[in-house]
Amino acid sequence: MGEYPPFAVTADLVVLTVRAGELAVLLVRRGIPPYEGRWALPGGFVGIDEDLPDAAVRELAEETGLPEPAGHLEQLGSYGRPERDPRGRVVTVAWLALLPDLPAPVAGSDAASADWVPVARLPPGQLAFDHDRILADGLERARAKLEYTPLASAFCPPEFTVAQLRGVYETVWGTHLDPRNFHRKVTGTPGFVEPVGRSTEGERGRPAQLFRRGPATLLHPPMLRPH
């Protein structure tokens, strides 16, 4: 067997979190050409003996500094326009990660500085390579998945309140949800959340019951976006 065209394969990450009421994406400032000084999605080359999910997990750990946070990671898609990287023919396998707000600051292991950037304040067309499109696809995927999966809890710490979960939906969708109907829906959908037995203390207002993630993998019926 013989002559295949040689490609480079990378793993790029769309890492999303909700912090301070805003949906934020993890970006790195590029220190070398091409696109020097521009924001880019974190990522890197896949090792020659490395499986694709392993490469994504490795890059995520390198970039966030955490071993394996209790978030969610799934393949988003592959992008390989011949001109997308001026250095050569590079196909990237993009991944979508949803993480709870990290208490530890993001310490980039390599020299490039990494930071959370609120997506609402990110002007389009500013990212390196075709990362604008990859980010847009990741955002759309995340918004859609909140409807029919319990993945909103991936943005929350292990124990959370219904109001926290509602805040995730409101931030990701950019909409307002009725607290009473949301409460009924979440607690009434089997397997979505499980009561932990304790309540919050020291917060404002009436203490809220604490929940953890339920075993459900699909929401039946789904949580529909308003309008």
Add this chain to the structure above:
Amino acid sequence: MGEYPPFAVTADLVVLTVRAGELAVLLVRRGIPPYEGRWALPGGFVGIDEDLPDAAVRELAEETGLPEPAGHLEQLGSYGRPERDPRGRVVTVAWLALLPDLPAPVAGSDAASADWVPVARLPPGQLAFDHDRILADGLERARAKLEYTPLASAFCPPEFTVAQLRGVYETVWGTHLDPRNFHRKVTGTPGFVEPVGRSTEGERGRPAQLFRRGPATLLHPPMLRPH
């Protein structure tokens, strides 16, 4: 720049159609090692200057012999376990195609024989490489997408009846649907189908109104699977 690990990149296709009341997938019989004599998904190497969707469209045209049928093509995902191809490190970008039943027989342009194989009669573990998993993922994607998109019409000819469309749902899902509720749902969902003004002739029973695809890209509310 310089030293990236070299990969080969292929485009593999899960091409589905509904024929004779069965869901069938397009498979090729491999004529050379590895996996000689086994069924495999059609596919081939991506050209060094070729965009990924272009490679998929090209492979689809080569394998079906048709220029660009009125079906649907979307990226399914990428698969790249290091041991998935004994010839070397090959990452494949898999695509899902939904086509109407082709009047022309499938004439494989290359020596390998291609044929439609009903998925129900395909024992698991029989496909080359990791194509069993890719096929399973493609089937699951297709079944799920019928719920919230009008993509069932991609399995139909340009003009079709409500009963034909119902038959697609029933064979893909393997369920029975009530003809009256289905008719109300399809004709009542805006943008799903558009009446063409004519009716069928010479068929059994009362003539049925002909429809064509509507402009909707998403079904609101979705067509839910029973149970």
Add this chain to the structure above:
DNA sequence: CTTTTTTTCGTCTCCCAGACGATAAACATT
């Protein structure tokens, strides 16, 4: 002690899905 804030429980209405009766319009059979 009152006000404010937030959680949580109910109620009411509308829409939609599922179950199913009834009618319409063709062909097949006698």
Add this chain to the structure above:
DNA sequence: AATGTTTATCGTCTGGGAGACGAAAAAAAG
């Protein structure tokens, strides 16, 4: 020509869930 068979299409009824709110409960803030 009359009748039966098949399939399409329209209607009706009922139950569950979503959206819009009212109201009570349980804490902190003033």
